[in-house]
Amino acid sequence: MSKEIVITALNCVAPDSLTVNSETYSKNDESQFYKTNFDTRAILGKKGTRSMDKLTGLTVHCIENLLPQVQSQLEAEPERIGLVVGTAQGSMDSIMRFTHETLAHDSPDYVNPALFPNTVMNCAAGQSAIWHGFQGPNATISCGEISSFAALNYAVSLLTKGYVDTLVAGGSEELSEVNIAAKTSLAKKHNRFAKFTEGSAFFVIEANDIATKYQRPVIATVNSVKTGYNPVINDATALTELIEQALEEANMPITEIDMISYSGAWPQTVEVEQLTLNKLLDDSADTITKIAQYELSGNAVSSQNAFQLSTVIERLAPNQRGLLFAQDLKGNTGVMIVTKHGVTGDKL
Amino acid sequence: MSEEKIVITGMGSLSSIGNNLTELKEALLSGKLGSKPATVFNTEGFDSVVNCEVKTFNPEQYIKYTPIESLGRTSQFSIAATKMALEDAGLTSTALKGQRIPVSIGTTDGESQHLDALAKVWVTKGLSELDGELVEQSTASNLANSISKEFGLTGESITVSTACSAGNYAIGHAFDLLKTGAANIAICGGADAVCRKTYSGFHRLGTIAKDKCQPFDLHRNGIMTGEGAGILILETLSSALKRKAHIYAEVLGYGLNCDAHHMVSPNMESVARCIRLAHDNANISPEDVDYICAHGTGTIANDTTESGAIRMVYGETPPPVSSIKSMLGHTMGAASAIASIACVLAIENQFLPPTINHEVDDPACNIDCVPNKSRPAKVNIVQNNGFAFGGNNAITIYGAYQQREKVS
Numbered sequence: 155m156s157k158e159i160v161i162t163a164l165n166c167v168a169p170d171s172l173t174v175n176s177e178t179y180s181k182n183d184e185s186q187f188y189k190t191n192f193d194t195r196a197i198l199g200k201k202g203t204r205s206m207d208k209l210t211g212l213t214v215h216c217i218e219n220l221l222p223q224v225q226s227q228l229e230a231e232p233e234r235i236g237l238v239v240g241t242a243q244g245s246m247d248s249i250m251r252f253t254h255e256t257l258a259h260d261s262p263d264y265v266n267p268a269l270f271p272n273t274v275m276n277c278a279a280g281q282s283a284i285w286h287g288f289q290g291p292n293a294t295i296s297c298g299e300i301s302s303f304a305a306l307n308y309a310v311s312l313l314t315k316g317y318v319d320t321l322v323a324g325g326s327e328e329l330s331e332v333n334i335a336a337k338t339s340l341a342k343k344h345n346r347f348a349k350f351t352e353g354s355a356f357f358v359i360e361a362n363d364i365a366t367k368y369q370r371p372v373i374a375t376v377n378s379v380k381t382g383y384n385p386v387i388n389d390a391t392a393l394t395e396l397i398e399q400a401l402e403e404a405n406m407p408i409t410e411i412d413m414i415s416y417s418g419a420w421p422q423t424v425e426v427e428q429l430t431l432n433k434l435l436d437d438s439a440d441t442i443t444k445i446a447q448y449e450l451s452g453n454a455v456s457s458q459n460a461f462q463l464s465t466v467i468e469r470l471a472p473n474q475r476g477l478l479f480a481q482d483l484k485g486n487t488g489v490m491i492v493t494k495h496g497v498t499g500d501k502l
Numbered sequence: 503m504s505e506e507k508i509v510i511t512g513m514g515s516l517s518s519i520g521n522n523l524t525e526l527k528e529a530l531l532s533g534k535l536g537s538k539p540a541t542v543f544n545t546e547g548f549d550s551v552v553n554c555e556v557k558t559f560n561p562e563q564y565i566k567y568t569p570i571e572s573l574g575r576t577s578q579f580s581i582a583a584t585k586m587a588l589e590d591a592g593l594t595s596t597a598l599k600g601q602r603i604p605v606s607i608g609t610t611d612g613e614s615q616h617l618d619a620l621a622k623v624w625v626t627k628g629l630s631e632l633d634g635e636l637v638e639q640s641t642a643s644n645l646a647n648s649i650s651k652e653f654g655l656t657g658e659s660i661t662v663s664t665a666c667s668a669g670n671y672a673i674g675h676a677f678d679l680l681k682t683g684a685a686n687i688a689i690c691g692g693a694d695a696v697c698r699k700t701y702s703g704f705h706r707l708g709t710i711a712k713d714k715c716q717p718f719d720l721h722r723n724g725i726m727t728g729e730g731a732g733i734l735i736l737e738t739l740s741s742a743l744k745r746k747a748h749i750y751a752e753v754l755g756y757g758l759n760c761d762a763h764h765m766v767s768p769n770m771e772s773v774a775r776c777i778r779l780a781h782d783n784a785n786i787s788p789e790d791v792d793y794i795c796a797h798g799t800g801t802i803a804n805d806t807t808e809s810g811a812i813r814m815v816y817g818e819t820p821p822p823v824s825s826i827k828s829m830l831g832h833t834m835g836a837a838s839a840i841a842s843i844a845c846v847l848a849i850e851n852q853f854l855p856p857t858i859n860h861e862v863d864d865p866a867c868n869i870d871c872v873p874n875k876s877r878p879a880k881v882n883i884v885q886n887n888g889f890a891f892g893g894n895n896a897i898t899i900y901g902a903y904q905q906r907e908k909v910s
Contacts, residue, residue: 156682233759233775243612243642244663249699253621256702262547263706270703271765271891274610275642275663280892283762289772292760292894293671296612296642296661304660308675315678317758317783335629336620336637343634382602383650383659392656483638484647486659 236290303488512591554831608668669839728831761893798825
């Protein structure tokens with residue numbers, strides 16, 4: 155990458171089953187759906203939250219906890235800070251509920267118009283900008299279970315080209331009534347008892363000189379981030395090539411990687427991810443730590459890669475390097491390489 | 503080292519005013535009206551719904567490798583417009599297969615008709631009866647993914663869900679990917695299908711026009727919902743020249759910002775700032791711009807804010823500003839992509855698309871909206887506005903390739 159892009163802050167809102175450096179809430183252990191007990195109005199207050207759905211609430215809140223890191227910049231140049239939200243479908247609950255209401259009553263006009271803006275997929279990003287005053291580029295990226303890698307990749311693209319100084323980028327996923335029903339039907343279709351997780355993870359990401367300007371200590375360098383598509387989803391060639399390109403961009407042989415994280419979300423995709431690992435690593439690489447995020451925290455869909463990144467950053471020792479990758483059921487692929495810096499502090 | 507120029511070498515479009523590029527051009531020149539009574543979404547409970555639907559669409563005509571029944575209407579539009587754009591660019595499927603060509607598609611509602619259908623299942627049978635196949639097909643990423651899959655492409659495949667400015671976002675991202683050398687060719691644009699959810703929402707807000715959309719008119723009464731897809735093939739100049747491809751125009755740059763003010767109401771100062779960002783990125787001045795293709799939805803809030811923002815940047819004599827939404831309705835995430843194609847056609851054919859249905863100038867707007875009839879004009883540089891819920895503004899700038907070459 156032509157500029158050194160770094161991560162200077164992160165925050166994660168997730169159920170307490172998630173072993174990342176997170177602000178935690180207790181999980182609902184009645185089912186395979188690991189929900190936070192996040193209550194939008196209790197956490198964000200009653201003003202401006204009457205119509206807010208959970209996806210937007212989680213996003214606004216997760217980002218709120220990053221504000222102290224960027225406050226002076228936000229006051230000086232709000233137009234130079236932006237936001238990139240990875241979300242596979244926005245709030246599917248808000249979208250389908252709105253249509254449901256048009257069908258369930260005597261007139262389709264018996265719907266609450268205040269809920270209509272929740273039905274656009276960029277609601278979480280737009281509301282977060284309103285709440286926190288980010289006037290820079292504001293993007294919403296949908297790429298299935300690779301949505302967070304895609305959001306981070308999009309963020310790096312904007313930063314590299316100088317459209318903005320600093321971006322808050324990551325992903326959000328809600329487990330509301332409709333989402334649970336939809337994911338249940340998906341698990342049924344794929345003949346699997348699946349664990350799904352909700353939550354949100356966001357990162358402050360910027361060029362190194364901006365981090366220096368605002369005196370933000372660097373947590374990790376982003377050596378590469380790429381997404382791609384695998385048209386033959388059970389073949390490992392496309393994913394392997396994508397990772398090789400990332401290693402080349404990072405100028406790192408795989409032997410210099412200390413930790414590998416993959417999504418591990420579905421039996422079919424785990425198979426491709428494992429095949430890819432076998433292609434990339436020879437027997438001597440057994441010492442590399444490997445983490446399947448699904449085994450830690452289930453499938454967080456839109457947030458899955460953001461949770462991978464949180465986990466890897468937490469577990470890497472200073473100067474160690476992490477390789478993260480994933481493929482989803484649709485063939486979306488993503489990879490990221492990061493180097494941890496020597497940051498110490500409460501959260502790391 | 504100066505960066506490569508990025509040019510447009512192919513375009514494909516579907517909308518209520520034409521199922522291919524030639525039909526779109528003729529429609530823009532003649533001022534065709536695309537609205538008809540609704541037939542392709544569930545309108546139960548509404549009286550006489552009029553909207554702007556794609557007519558006589560036959561997916562089998564375009565889709566060769568993907569089972570049609572595995573694709574929602576919006577993905578079908580996406581593939582169809584891509585196929586036309588690739589053919590227009592002289593790129594064959596065989597030449598593309600296995601290449602790392604990026605796909606970047608904007609949308610507001612994704613596979614909206616599938617989501618409508620799932621809501622109907624919920625009402626009639628209950629949430630536990632949702633079909634996993636329909637759920638999988640309804641995910642928004644399918645718009646870009648279905649293109650990558652149909653043409654066997656391995657480059658990044660993202661759907662940009664920034665609502666009604668998403669087409670411009672998606673084009674901007676493809677522009678950046680080519681600028682940074684990540685690829686030589688990119689597929690980008692936007693797609694959306696009409697749906698019950700969006701029609702109901704705008705209807706409840708009282709912003710649906712009864713029979714016609716009249717942007718910048720004193721007697722306007724709202725938007726017409728519409729659907730379609732607009733796909734552009736972006737290419738580095740060196741790649742285009744090497745292939746001896748026809749070069750329609752150059753992408754000069756774009757600007758993005760966020761109002762951070764209100765989910766639904768646009769903000770004039772912020773829109774003006776976005777115009778300036780786009781001009782700076784494209785390295786042009788306001789006086790260079792010959793035509794502005796407006797977001798122009800036909801609501802009071804949009805029209806007065808947009809024309810006010812234009813005047814903030816351009817002063818008392820802005821260039822002509824027209825809204826093609828008067829013809830093809832508001833195609834949501836496809837809108838700024840189809841409008842981008844309209845801009846390129848305006849450059850290629852040296853005319854200004856009209857704002858049809860125009861009766862009385864709205865003095866609050868005070869712009870030349872190219873009323874009712876297209877107009878021959880010198881068109882060298884154009885600005886294409888896209889605004890959205892969430893205050894997501896995205897503006898693209900296009901320029902004539904040959905004329906600019908002569909000037910410089």
